[in-house]
Amino acid sequence: MGQKTHLEKDKEIHLNYEGSAEALDTLRHSSAHLMAHAVLDLFPGTQTGIGPAVEDGFFYDFLRDKPFVPEDLEAIEKKMRQIAQEDIPIQKVVFSKEEALRLFQEKGQELKVELIEEKGNKEVTCYKQGSFVDFCLGPHVPSTGHIKHFKLLSVSGAYWKGDEKGKQLQRIYGTSFFKKKDLDAYLTLMEEAKKRDHRKLGAELDLFSFNENLGAGLVLWHPKGATVRHVIENYWWEEHIKDGYGFLYTPHLAKLDVWRKSGHTEFYDAMYPPILSEGIEYEIRPMNCPFHVMVYNSRQRSYRDLPLRWAEMGTVYRYERSGVLHGLMRVRGFTQDDAHIFCRADQLEEEIKKVIFLALRLLKTFGFKDYDVFLSTRPEKHVGKLEDWDKATQALEKALKQTGLEFREDEGEGVFYGPKIDIKVKDALNRSWQCTTIQLDFNLAERFQLRYVGEDGKFHSPFLIHRALLGSLERFFGILIEHYKGNFPFWIAPVQVIIIPIADRHNDYASTLDKKFKENGLRSQIDLRREKVGYKIRDAEIQKIPVLLIVGDKEVTNGTASLRIHTIGDRGEIIIDEFLDKLKEMSKNKSLTVNL
RNA sequence: GCCAGUGUAGCUCAGAGGUAGAGCAACUGAUUCGUAAUCAGUAGGUCGAGGGUUCGACUCCCUCUGCUGGCUCCA
Numbered sequence: 001m002g003q004k005t006h007l008e009k010d011k012e013i014h015l016n017y018e019g020s021a022e023a024l025d026t027l028r029h030s031s032a033h034l035m036a037h038a039v040l041d042l043f044p045g046t047q048t049g050i051g052p053a054v055e056d057g058f059f060y061d062f063l064r065d066k067p068f069v070p071e072d073l074e075a076i077e078k079k080m081r082q083i084a085q086e087d088i089p090i091q092k093v094v095f096s097k098e099e100a101l102r103l104f105q106e107k108g109q110e111l112k113v114e115l116i117e118e119k120g121n122k123e124v125t126c127y128k129q130g131s132f133v134d135f136c137l138g139p140h141v142p143s144t145g146h147i148k149h150f151k152l153l154s155v156s157g158a159y160w161k162g163d164e165k166g167k168q169l170q171r172i173y174g175t176s177f178f179k180k181k182d183l184d185a186y187l188t189l190m191e192e193a194k195k196r197d198h199r200k201l202g203a204e205l206d207l208f209s210f211n212e213n214l215g216a217g218l219v220l221w222h223p224k225g226a227t228v229r230h231v232i233e234n235y236w237w238e239e240h241i242k243d244g245y246g247f248l249y250t251p252h253l254a255k256l257d258v259w260r261k262s263g264h265t266e267f268y269d270a271m272y273p274p275i276l277s278e279g280i281e282y283e284i285r286p287m288n289c290p291f292h293v294m295v296y297n298s299r300q301r302s303y304r305d306l307p308l309r310w311a312e313m314g315t316v317y318r319y320e321r322s323g324v325l326h327g328l329m330r331v332r333g334f335t336q337d338d339a340h341i342f343c344r345a346d347q348l349e350e351e352i353k354k355v356i357f358l359a360l361r362l363l364k365t366f367g368f369k370d371y372d373v374f375l376s377t378r379p380e381k382h383v384g385k386l387e388d389w390d391k392a393t394q395a396l397e398k399a400l401k402q403t404g405l406e407f408r409e410d411e412g413e414g415v416f417y418g419p420k421i422d423i424k425v426k427d428a429l430n431r432s433w434q435c436t437t438i439q440l441d442f443n444l445a446e447r448f449q450l451r452y453v454g455e456d457g458k459f460h461s462p463f464l465i466h467r468a469l470l471g472s473l474e475r476f477f478g479i480l481i482e483h484y485k486g487n488f489p490f491w492i493a494p495v496q497v498i499i500i501p502i503a504d505r506h507n508d509y510a511s512t513l514d515k516k517f518k519e520n521g522l523r524s525q526i527d528l529r530r531e532k533v534g535y536k537i538r539d540a541e542i543q544k545i546p547v548l549l550i551v552g553d554k555e556v557t558n559g560t561a562s563l564r565i566h567t568i569g570d571r572g573e574i575i576i577d578e579f580l581d582k583l584k585e586m587s588k589n590k591s592l593t594v595n596l
Numbered sequence: 597g598c599c600a601g602u603g604u605a606g607c608u609c610a611g612a613g614g615u616a617g618a619g620c621a622a623c624u625g626a627u628u629c630g631u632a633a634u635c636a637g638u639a640g641g642u643c644g645a646g647g648g649u650u651c652g653a654c655u656c657c658c659u660c661u662g663c664u665g666g667c668u669c670c671a
Contacts, residue, residue: 059666067600156666157599164668168599171666199663203607212644212662270670316671321597322662324669336671434671472671503628530628538632552630562631570631 024178028053030090030140031150031176032060037132038079039172042072047111048134049160049169056186057175061158063111068170073152076172080150087145088130092138100124100135107133111160149183150176193429198481199327205486205543207494208328208477217325217332219474224494227523228480229473231492233313235590236337236362236470240311243358245339248312250291256281261447262290267416270318288314289441289466292340293448301452306462307343307351313473314338328478329433335473341465342450345391348463352399352438356421359436359469360403363425366480367489367592368435370426373407375400376414383417384442392440392463393419417443427483435471435479440464486544487567490583491590497524497583498545499561500536502552509556513549513576520580522587541566546594547583549574565594 032051039046039062049061062068068076095103097120104112112135116124120135127136129144141147151174158171177183194200202208207225210218221229240247256274259265264286274281285291292310301308315335324330343351363371375396378389396419400407407421414420418440424432441464444450451459470476480488490496497517501510510526517524525545527536533550540548548564555561555573563571563579574596582596 070601154665155600158667159598162668164598168667170599173666210662216662318670321669323597323599323667325663330670334671437671468671470671475671500631502630505628532627532629532634533631534629535633536631541632548631550631554630564631 025053026139027141027147027178028058028176029136029138030144031147031174032058033090033127033129033132033134033136033140034080034083034144034147034150035076035152035172035174036060036062036134037083037129037144038076040132041083042075042079045108047109049111049158050115051134057153057173059158059171059173061160061169061171063160063167063169068155068172070155073155073172077150077152077174080147080152083130084144084147086130087143089143090127090129090140092140093126093128093133095124095126097122097124100126103133104135147176149178149180150174151183151187189429193431193482196429196482196485197327198329198478201481201486202328202478205494207481215332216322217320217330219328219331219333225477227494228477228488228492232366232470232473232476235365236313239358239362240309240339243309243354245309245311248292248295248310250288250295250312250314252285252315252317253282254285254290256283258290259283263443263447264290270320272317272319284317285314286316286318288312288316288336288338289340289444290448292338293444293450293464296340296342296450297448301342301462303344303452303454303460306452307341307347309339309341309351311337311339328474328481331472331474334475336468337470337473337476338466338468341467342452342462343465344452344460344462348392348465349395349399351465352395352421353402355438355465355467355469356399356403356405356423359423359438359467360405362469363423363435365590366492367483368425368427370430371405372424372426372432373400373405374410374413374422374424375407376410376420376422377412378419379412379414379416381416382414384446388442388463389419392442396421396438396440415439417441425479427479428485429482431482433475433479435476436467436469437471438465438467441466488544488546489590489592490546490594491587493544493546494523495525495543495545496522496587497547497549498540498543499524499526499549499551500533500540501526501528502533502550504530506551506553506556510551513551513561516576517580517583520584522580522583537564547596563596565596568594571596 029052032053036048036051043064047063049063051060052058097116100116100120101113104116116135124135125137126133127138127140153173153175156171156173158169160167160169175183175186177186205224206222207228208222209220211220256265259271264271268286271286272284274283295310296308313335315333317333320330320332325332341351377393382389400421420437420439422434423436424434426432445461445464450462450464452462454460499510499514501507507528514524514526527540529536537548544566546566548566549561550564551561558573560573560575563574565571586595
């Protein structure tokens with residue numbers, strides 16, 4: 001379906017099929033119009049901003065004295081259904097710019113007037129449905145009756161043209177589908193996402209918490225969360241050792257002058273105010289780079305020393321505005337799995353390739369197999385030599401191509417100090433999360449005068465690669481929790497095995513098993529409470545412990561245990577030593593599934 | 597930071613201008629039990645914090661703080 005057009009110039013006929021993404025966008029765009037139509041009917045005097053289709057639905061921005069409250073959404077939705085039922089034709093109308101301006105002026109739609117003045121050509125395309133007219137390029141569905149399966153979701157604030165200093169508008173979000181089945185599936189997916197929300201699971205599984213008295217965005221890692229973190233860090237270290245990294249520990253604080261020199265005070269706005277001590281200003285670090293650079297500068301370097309790869313789980317603190325904080329995904333204190341690589345021009349491509357492969361190796365092991373990859377190139381405002389930018393951008397591109405990854409080029413979206421590669425992982429619900437970032441840094445190399453002595457005996461500037469693979473441990477943990485819905489793979493699970501004795505008389509036997517598992521490097525736990533098996537099993541299942549071992553008279557006599565696998569169920573008796581080996585194997589292989 | 601919503605027991609949630617209630621969890625006792633909740637009893641709250649209005653505030657008003665959904669920004 002599509003909009004029929006009788007324009008002489010526009011001979012092109014849009015034939016959109018329901019299955020296509022374009023068709024869905026059209027439907028949603030029309031849904032946005034329908035919503036604006038309903039809003040203007042219900043709340044005369046409201047001004048309309050923009051109302052596009054977005055990834056999961058649509059929104060429309062409104063300017064109105066009184067804010068919309070949740071109850072208004074119900075009324076608007078009802079009105080929308082009414083207008084949809086009337087099946088009003090949606091027509092394309094072309095005005096001259098003057099006509100269009102007059103029309104919207106008369107309607108008191110000043111925002112639209114502003115838009116037409118900016119974007120309108122000689123001829124201004126509008127779409128009309130009954131009393132509602134909108135400045136819009138279309139296309140749209142033929143009539144309001146085509147819009148059947150939609151739901152308004154939320155109200156929020158939004159700035160006119162995205163400008164924080166501009167007018168504050170009210171945005172209403174909704175979604176719309178061709179088929180009821182699809183709408184229901186979407187709503188179910190939202191419910192599903194809520195169930196695996198890391199904030200909810202974090203509390204339920206006792207992984208981490210926040211505390212109002214401590215401050216927003218500051219994470220308390222509980223023992224179970226800390227165990228997962230430790231597992232992640234251990235594995236991360238092993239892989240970095242394999243790739244020839246050295247490790248650094250550096251302080252969380254430095255004189256403000258360091259940050260002046262690095263340019264952070266000038267260019268970076270997420271810094272906490274400095275701390276004055278004995279007349280000297282200190283700054284809590286928002287980044288690790290200057291410290292690593294100082295290690296580099298602690299002695300003279302030769303071209304033979306390069307590349308130098310130095311990694312640190314570097315904790316940083318950034319003042320994030322209160323409204324942007326979000327569970328573990330966006331915090332004020334976090335630990336980056338950071339590293340800086342100092343290399344020569346001729347090593348650049350190889351080093352970047354190595355980093356990409358290392359990133360993929362790590363992400364795959366954690367179970368992430370789909371990625372969105374971006375290459376961001378030189379923005380207008382930048383530092384560094386053009387020649388270096390070109391060389392580096394080429395190296396990034398060449399390295400990416402060699403990995404066989406599909407990537408998108410974001411032209412001009414690089415940071416002012418260098419081009420970069422970003423890798424976002426897709427989780428179990430196909431949501432995308434920023435993890436890996438690989439950035440060239442011409443700024444620090446220059447400001448801290450990084451040098452090495454070349455083959456020719458002269459000083460040269462090394463390239464500085466700044467990279468984080470998991471991103472931040474906090475965010476990565478959050479992503480892991482949501483990806484697995486708290487059902488961590490065996491090698492990651494904070495408690496891997498729980499031993500459940502049926503009655504008191506089985507406690508001793510159970511304890512020897514627990515001890516044996518612990519001695520073999522497994523994270524085992526024992527439930528000695530005087531409760532019925534059913535109760536203990538339920539508890540263990542809720543805690544999402546992957547392996548449950550139940551021991552009663554039979555098992556004590558046979559020297560065995562009965563296995564129950566989380567979410568799978570009872571698997572019968574197992575022989576301890578054999579089983580122990582299997583578990584150790586599973587841990588060692590970092591298996592993502594339970595193979596027992 | 598901005599717009600909107602929200603904060604009642606450890607958790608999930610009722611209630612309401614006259615000093616708070618349920619279920620689960622916790623604790624105590626009984627039960628010694630075979631694959632997702634045994635029974636009974638007890639205890640638990642400065643109703644997010646501070647200020648104001650009122651004879652009286654958990655309830656109304658203001659400020660702060662945390663959280664939620666967005667905007668803007670970002671690992």
